[in-house]
Amino acid sequence: MLRLHDAMSAWAGIAALALIAGCSQSARLRYDLSGGRDGTTRLEAGPLSPEEAALLGDGEIEFARGAELLAIRADLSGMPVEDLPPVAGRYRREGDLLVFESAFPLASGITYIAEFRPGSSHAESLELTVPARVREPSTVVEEIYPSASVLPENLLKLYIHFSAPMSRGEAWERLSLVHTSGRVVDLPFLEIDEELWDPRGVRLTVLFDPGRIKRGVLPHEELGPALVDGEEYVLEIDPGWLDAEGTPLAEGMRKLFRVGPIDVTQPDPSKWTLDLPRAGTRDPLVVHLDEALDHGLLHSAVGVAGPSGEGLRGEVRVTAHETTWPFKPADSWGDAEYSLVVATTLEDLAGNSVGRPFEVDIVETVGRRIEVDSVRIPFRPLVPLSGAR
16 A cells, blocks of 8 residues: 555656636636535536545545645635645545535535645645625514513613524624614613523523613713603614624614603512313413513413422413413323422512512612522312313
8 A cells, every 4th residue: 555655756746637727617727606406506627637536545634635736725814724724625536537526515604715735835726715605685683571561661681583693792882772753772782792692692681781770880971761651662673684694684673662650569470360171171371460471480480390390391481561471281181280480580670570679779778588498389180070071
């Protein structure tokens, strides 16, 4: 078997066969940007002479050996191409062709240099660029929570749900709060550098600046509250906001709402009412809340425990402007005792939690504070009377 050094020497002896590339597809180098498996790039060097083919052997070729002869590297500004690692992929010989298929599709808008080096002095190269994809805008704002049209003056947060992953770092340029008089509210949000996205990048949590909410702190005293009871505002989302693919939104979004009084009352699970399901069915348990609660926390801070204390799998679809919590179990209800489990971290729209109010005045007495991690409300599914349908 020929060693790589011997193979390279033999390649140098026949390098006169190589033609210097003068166009995008040369006599010895050809490429197809989406001709590989799963849309990857396929690069061909050839036709190979019988001597060249014999040096490569048949079938798959070791990556390091293939990259010595044929490689693609990104042409990054300010960096010598030869100092960059070759694009990962697989090499093989197909008849009189040396073929490379990239492991992944090449990045759009980047120029790459493909180089075929059968000998040290007669390399052949060409440039290839994956065109930037032209994509019609399709991403939209699906929901804004809270969904109600009347929100408390001390509203703590908003959730904005998009139909596809979004880019990062644009939120504070693309969101604005405008009074219906046309006045733009100055700095209503807590503009932190690390935007609060869910792992998929489709839900953004927007916090109102707590300094504009809490009484007695400097921003509240100097700028006043961001929202004023009795006034109307519009949350505006700029359609120029880019999604993760670099494409603007298909359309912007406006949410008109009126501001109600400050809410200092904690959520109280003892005031909730339950519509009980029937045993032996997968009918939903429907929980009617005492006030609108935080949409995000209603999916993580409330659950149902089975007879043995285990958490039940099921589907939650919060409705009625976040005042109703329906739970449809994955399996049928049994004739047994279950529990609705409510974490004391569950909050209302103003940040008051089951465990404690959001704004505690050291002079005033706190009306209710719960020092446990969760509250449990037992219930038992309905059992039909004998013979009833």
